[in-house]
Amino acid sequence: xxxxxxxxxxxxxxxxxxxxxxxxxxxxxxxxxxxxxxxxxxxxxxxxxxxxxxxxxxxxxxxxxxxxxxxxxxxxxxxxxxxxxxxxxxxxxxxxxxxxxxxxxxxxxxxxxxxxxxxx
Amino acid sequence: xxxxxxxxxxxxxxxxxxxxxxxxxxxxxxxxxxxxxxxxxxxxxxxxxxxxxxxxxxxxxxxxxxxxxxxxxxxxxxxxxxxxxxxxxxxxxxxxxxxxxxxxxxx
Numbered sequence: 001x002x003x004x005x006x007x008x009x010x011x012x013x014x015x016x017x018x019x020x021x022x023x024x025x026x027x028x029x030x031x032x033x034x035x036x037x038x039x040x041x042x043x044x045x046x047x048x049x050x051x052x053x054x055x056x057x058x059x060x061x062x063x064x065x066x067x068x069x070x071x072x073x074x075x076x077x078x079x080x081x082x083x084x085x086x087x088x089x090x091x092x093x094x095x096x097x098x099x100x101x102x103x104x105x106x107x108x109x110x111x112x113x114x115x116x117x118x119x120x
Numbered sequence: 121x122x123x124x125x126x127x128x129x130x131x132x133x134x135x136x137x138x139x140x141x142x143x144x145x146x147x148x149x150x151x152x153x154x155x156x157x158x159x160x161x162x163x164x165x166x167x168x169x170x171x172x173x174x175x176x177x178x179x180x181x182x183x184x185x186x187x188x189x190x191x192x193x194x195x196x197x198x199x200x201x202x203x204x205x206x207x208x209x210x211x212x213x214x215x216x217x218x219x220x221x222x223x224x225x226x227x
Contacts, residue, residue, distance in 0.1 A: 037216070046207065046218055046219070046220045046221050047156075047164065047207055047209075047218045047221075048218070049215055049216040049217065049218070052214075052216075060214045060215070061215075062215045063121055063215050096163055096164075098163075100211075104152050104211055104212065105169070105211065106154035106166055106169040106209065106211055107154070107156075107164070107166060107209075108166050108169075108175070110163035110164060110165075111163065112162075112163055113163050
């Protein structure tokens with residue numbers, strides 16, 4: 001079954017670094033044209049796109065968050081990793097990874113999401 | 121960044137009703153606009169892409185249109201399964217941006 005699955009800590013302290021992993025199953029993140037994005041959704045709020053990495057390692061970032069984010073691929077593990085530095089309580093959210101295909105495409109496959117709380 | 125202004129933010133309707141949700145882009149996104157449905161505690165689900173193309177398996181009661189930079193999602197006859205939150209998203213340019221969501225609940 002074609003899936004994405006997010007993993008990471010459920011709780012992070014303010015000022016710490018958050019590392020999230022997205023693992024793909026039954027398809028390759030290295031397939032030509034494939035891209036994976038990270039998005040988040042604070043409780044009761046709207047979706048926010050954070051970053052994207054393409055099959056050829058091109059990377060794109062949210063304007064407001066780019067200084068704190070690093071996205072990368074690990075083809076050997078079929079994974080995408082998002083690193084967010086200096087987290088704050090406002091970063092408490094469900095974090096999703098989602099797939100897009102070649103060209104201008106919507107998010108056609110989403111992970112189930114992982115809830116991350118930032119609290120001291 | 122392109123701002124996506126979605127309205128209304130909430131909507132109460134009954135089974136069988138026709139409902140319309142609107143999303144206005146702050147600048148042209150061509151036809152690169154998608155609609156997602158999200159149920160509580162679940163990931164968003166793609167309904168419509170490229171303004172009006174239904175994702176596989178999406179019922180034909182859902183439809184999408186465009187007039188300039190204003191996009192519309194219409195549900196022709198609400199079913200119990202349709203009560204959820206809906207989001208528009210532009211993918212014409214980075215950063216991708218979403219509307220604030222429309223929560224559709226039962227009247």
